Amino acid sequence: MTALFDSLLALLPVYGPWLLALTTFLSCLAVPVPSSLMMIASGAFVGSGDLSLPVMAGAAYAGALSGDQAGYALGRRAGGLVPEGKSKRAKLIARAIAGLQARGAWAVFLTRWMFSALGPWINLAAGATGYSHRQFTIAGALGEAVWVTTYIGLGIVFGANLEAAAEFASNALGLLAAGAVAAGFGWWLWSVSKPAN
Amino acid sequence: MSRLRHLWHNHRIALIGFVLASALALVFALRILVLTIYWANPEHHRQDPEPWMTAGYIVRSWHVSREDLDAVLGVERVGRVRLIDIAQRTGKPVDQLIEELRVALPQMPKRPEKQ
Numbered sequence: 478m479t480a481l482f483d484s485l486l487a488l489l490p491v492y493g494p495w496l497l498a499l500t501t502f503l504s505c506l507a508v509p510v511p512s513s514l515m516m517i518a519s520g521a522f523v524g525s526g527d528l529s530l531p532v533m534a535g536a537a538y539a540g541a542l543s544g545d546q547a548g549y550a551l552g553r554r555a556g557g558l559v560p561e562g563k564s565k566r567a568k569l570i571a572r573a574i575a576g577l578q579a580r581g582a583w584a585v586f587l588t589r590w591m592f593s594a595l596g597p598w599i600n601l602a603a604g605a606t607g608y609s610h611r612q613f614t615i616a617g618a619l620g621e622a623v624w625v626t627t628y629i630g631l632g633i634v635f636g637a638n639l640e641a642a643a644e645f646a647s648n649a650l651g652l653l654a655a656g657a658v659a660a661g662f663g664w665w666l667w668s669v670s671k672p673a674n
Numbered sequence: 675m676s677r678l679r680h681l682w683h684n685h686r687i688a689l690i691g692f693v694l695a696s697a698l699a700l701v702f703a704l705r706i707l708v709l710t711i712y713w714a715n716p717e718h719h720r721q722d723p724e725p726w727m728t729a730g731y732i733v734r735s736w737h738v739s740r741e742d743l744d745a746v747l748g749v750e751r752v753g754r755v756r757l758i759d760i761a762q763r764t765g766k767p768v769d770q771l772i773e774e775l776r777v778a779l780p781q782m783p784k785r786p787e788k789q
Contacts, residue, residue: 487726490754525730527754637719637735645709652702655695662692669685670677 481512486639489518493528498540501625505544507549507597513524513628515659517642534629541589541621549613582616590627604636628653629664639640710765716784723775725768732757732775738782746778747771 488496497519502503504512516537541662577584588596603613628646635642681689693705721727721735729747733740744751748764757775761768 483726484723487756487758489726490728491754521731522728525728525734527728635713636731637716637737638713638721640721641713641719642708643708645713648705648709648758652699652706655699655702659692659695659699662688662695666681666685666688666692669688670681670746 481515485511485515486518490522492506493519493522495535497533498536501537501540502544502547504593505541505597505600506548509660513593513646514643516625516628517632517635518639518644521630521636521639521642522632522635523629524636526631530629530633534625537625537629538621541625542618545589545596545617545621546614548597549604549610552601553607554604555567555601556605556607575595577602577608579604582612585613585616586620589617590624591650591657593624683733720779723757723772723779725761725772726756728754728756729760730754734778736779736785738779738783739785742782746774746782 485496485500497515500510500512500515501512519528519533523530523533545664584599588599602608615631631642631646632639635645716737719735719737723732727735729740729743732738733743740751747760749755749760755763757771758768761771763772
């Protein structure tokens with residue numbers, strides 16, 4: 478683990494909820510902070526009796542929800558920059574927007590936790606393309622609940638050794654991502670192989 | 675088989691992608707299995723003491739009693755304290771405190787597992 482993460486870890490037992498809320502807030506705006514690791518560490522300190530579970534889970538959740546809303550609002554302000562008209566680029570963007578409108582709730586939900594690196598960009602895109610704020614908020618709130626529960630839970634269960642918990646989390650995410658890609662290819666292959674018979 | 679041959683001729687990239695992604699998923703699943711078995715043993719929980727750790731964290735990581743740990747640290751039982759706080763309180767450099775813990779922790783009696 479890096480020196481920066483070690484100093485963040487040292488601050489966690491002292492500024493617990495504030496630090497965790499700030500971390501999850503910033504991570505929703507694409508600031509590179511180790512938010513998943515910080516949640517695992519918070520879970521570990523809950524397990525060791527140093528921090529309170531409802532306070533830490535609430536702080537992480539509040540930070541993530543407000544970060545998502547801030548990203549959406551930023552995107553909405555930048556929405557005027559989306560090109561319109563009949564150019565090739567405008568058509569591509571229009572297609573992307575249509576895709577987001579059709580499957581947006583799933584995209585928002587899954588990018589909160591499974592593909593969380595994409596989360597901040599989905600926030601901006603959703604705001605910029607005028608995606609329904611209500612749907613964004615509901616799908617986002619559900620996804621963030623999964624994110625917070627999974628990571629803090631992981632920290633509580635595997636909290637006796639943070640390095641082990643972090644390793645476990647990265648492998649679990651790898652499994653989910655590789656599994657999702659395999660399922661995607663599999664589904665596509667299945668659908669194209671039918672007409673052959 | 676003919677279906678597989680058809681896919682190989684017409685959708686080679688998707689087929690390769692499917693096999694590679696499945697293999698990768700299998701590797702991750704096996705690593706999770708190995709990690710789970712390894713960490714199920716409390717002996718393997720023990721993490722080398724570091725300045726950010728709280729007394730509570732060390733108690734959990736090493737399966738020792740808080741009283742035994744406090745005796746080595748030279749403090750009365752206090753709430754949420756990190757090793758850096760204890761070093762400051764006792765006027766010891768934190769590296770020295772960590773060295774002392776490295777020697778003492780493996781010799782402490784194990785706290786009985788909670789049922």
